[in-house]
Amino acid sequence: MKDSFFRSMTWLHTWTGLLVCWLLFLIFFAGTLSFFRHEITFWSQPAVHDVAPQDNRVLAQQGQISAALQHLEANAVEADTWWVGLPSERNHVIEVSYKDKGKEGERGQWHDQYMDPNTEETLGEYRDSHGGLFFYRLHFDLHYMDRTVARWLVSFASLFMLIGLISGVVIHKRIFKDMFQFRKGKGVRTWLDAHNLSSVLALPFHIMITYTGLVTLIFMLFPYPAMTQYDEGKKAFFADLSPSRQHADITGRTVEMLPMKQLVDQFYTDWPHVDIKRVIVDHPSDETARLKFYANTGTKIQDEMPVWVYNTVNGELIMTENTDFSASETLYDSMIALHTGRLSLPGLRWLFFVCGIAGCVMIGSGAVMWAKRIRERMKADQTASFGLRLVEGLNLATIMGLPVATAAFFFANRLLPDSYTGRAEAEIHLFFLGWLGVALMALYKAGTAQWRQLAQLNAVLWLALPICNALTTEGNLVSYIFKEQWVLAGFDILCLLTAAVFYIQSRKLASKQAAKPAVNKALKGQAV
Known part of the structure; x- marks a missing residue:
């Protein structure tokens, strides 16, 4: 009975996570940026910087x-x-x-x-420019979509997230031990450690943000009390409230x-x-x-x-x-x-931001781990199924595509002429066009080479963003520090740190890609 219950919870955790993980990644990614939506809006308006x-x-x-x-x-x-x-x-x-x-x-x-x-x-x-408001609205309205439909999708994804969190705690036998364990270079085990570490360290935040997210839409999910107490339903209820x-x-x-x-x-x-x-x-x-x-x-x-x-x-x-x-x-x-998080002082806001990044790591590592486990179980001459290739493509498109799209959004803010008609919407269109370009590439092929190429692209884009800002405005990182404009300086520094992370990732993927031919050659030699 105990083993059967554990297997049931494992199955529930796996599938509730996998079925909505790409939508959840988008929700967490946009929501995390939304903690600094006022700062993003401030950055997007150079006229007010001084x-x-x-x-x-x-x-x-x-x-x-x-x-x-x-x-x-x-x-x-x-x-x-x-x-x-x-x-x-x-x-x-x-x-x-x-x-x-x-x-x-x-x-x-x-x-x-x-x-x-x-x-x-x-x-x-x-x-x-919509500035940070775009990411705030994207977090629950998903853009290009009817708002009611979008919020129902977000609600279902959040409910699946809550089920995944609870079932994850149930099946996690070494929840406290895994808080201090990360084994790098161990394949699927490394991805599992990343998934466990990002889940457990920020678990209170994950549960809080998911549950309260459902509460924000509670009157849409459970309209019946208002509908039974008011003749005109929710409209009359909100008018009274x-x-x-x-x-x-x-x-x-x-x-x-x-x-x-x-x-x-x-x-x-x-x-x-x-x-x-x-x-x-x-x-x-x-x-x-x-x-x-x-x-x-x-x-x-x-x-x-x-x-x-x-x-x-x-x-x-x-x-x-x-x-x-x-x-x-x-x-x-x-x-x-x-x-x-509007109540947050800067320190708490940064804590929310870091926990939001941990949520993205948790969701992304879980999706990648599922695909890698299937790959490991395949025989050498076995062809990957359509489902596996689709998951791998969606993983690459979402995890590496959203940073590319975000960089495109920020570049558009600096490079589009102020007189351009429909400028704010054009920034958003370029965000989705950048994401679409990555998605098409990822769905065509999603191997190690494509991960490395997109890591290199992200590194270049995020490194170039502070340079673009310096060339198109009257400020730069050095002047921001001298003038103690810490919001603007922090934006540039965060761009450089993001570029560094993607550069390190590209180097590791290049080493991994170079090691594959050597391993294959050794295996062929043993077979002979």
């Missing part, structure tokens, strides 16, 4: 909000929405955006600008709003010490216009921001939200906060 952070950031917010709203009031009076993002520890500029009134059934287009918080002047040379997010339909009846500065002053009279993250005005100049202040939760284990909603005509406080949670709301919201 904006100095403010010492008294919170004290300066009142004037910044007034200046930004007055700028929108003067330049976007016909807009459907005004949006102002305040400087934070990870973003040094004021983000000023507005959305056009879209045609019936269509969403309006967003227009984005930056303002220097020190001078309150508009910065030029805004670069149309977050009334501040409900947008009244624009009436078209124009009214005169109070001056924005007066409304901002009124807010700070009522709530003088709040650290504000963003300010939104819905339907400016319409009788349904609302002014919303969102607080920065900082390092609190809270994902939903406290919000205050004001009537822009009479200055009345309409509602407050997320300032006081029930026990169930606190539990749910804290899980989402843990998953997104």
Whole structure:
């Protein structure tokens, strides 16, 4: 019975992992980069690199909000929405955006600008780019796909991941011993050690991030409580849960709003010490216009921001939200906060990042180990099956293709002209085109030579990225260090470290490839 149970758990662990491992690798890869999505966005906008952070950031917010709203009031009076993002520890500029009134059934287009918080002047040379937001959305929306379908796929993959983690713990007989064991140069055993080591060392993170990921989509997975309690189902439930997010339909009846500065002053009279993250005005100049202040939760284990909603005509406080949670709301919201990692200080964010890389290693090594085990069991004259060749091709395409695609995305950000129409989408298209190129190569042939060639390509690309940055912007690694611009310096250093890892990999694969003819020759000599 014990042996049968162990075999069942081993079978479950193997197949729940293998069937979705490539999708899981993408989810983990994009999610890991998302922990630094604000830093990636900052890197993608050279115009804001030299904006100095403010010492008294919170004290300066009142004037910044007034200046930004007055700028929108003067330049976007016909807009459907005004949006102002305040400087934070990870973003040094004021983000000023507005959305056009879209045609019936269509969403309006967003227009984005930056303002220097020190001078309150508009910065030029805004670069149309999704930056780190692309990886954040890719993590659960998968791009080029209907969002609902994508999130169902991500949910099923996450559920398989959770089953794989639990069954892996069950079948792992030496879970603590394997934390300190890695035998290199031992073929499949080395891959097994890499799989075990990356799994066990970051196991708490893997379980936390997978379970909380399912929690973020819990109302999609289990809609029935809301559907049974509300006549209109989930729509009415969310309206009751977050009334501040409900947008009244624009009436078209124009009214005169109070001056924005007066409304901002009124807010700070009522709530003088709040650290504000963003300010939104819905339907400016319409009788349904609302002014919303969102607080920065900082390092609190809270994902939903406290919000205050004001009537822009009479200055009345309409509602407050997320300032006081029930026990169930606190539990749910804290899980989402843990998953997104927005609460993290730099040290914890780096820990999340390293654990995310460990998750990629865990998934990738498991997939490669499965293929190598099948290869080892084959006879010398036996031809690989279609399934084995497909797995090997997908392994190469995913593990080596995603870094190539990511480098292509960053190169596109630096090399595409700022005036290029649809520039942000073009960056994303080049990401997927780079990945597609690697996938076609990998599905054609996925031997040691192809792994080595792609390792060399990755090494060259990631080494060239800081050089490209230095040639296309006014900064470089040396200047970043002298100016103490540690985010930009860290980006370049991480690129160089990535290039070094791929270079080492290419050297090891070259040695392995050179050793194969010698081994084959010796075997032929023994046969003679």
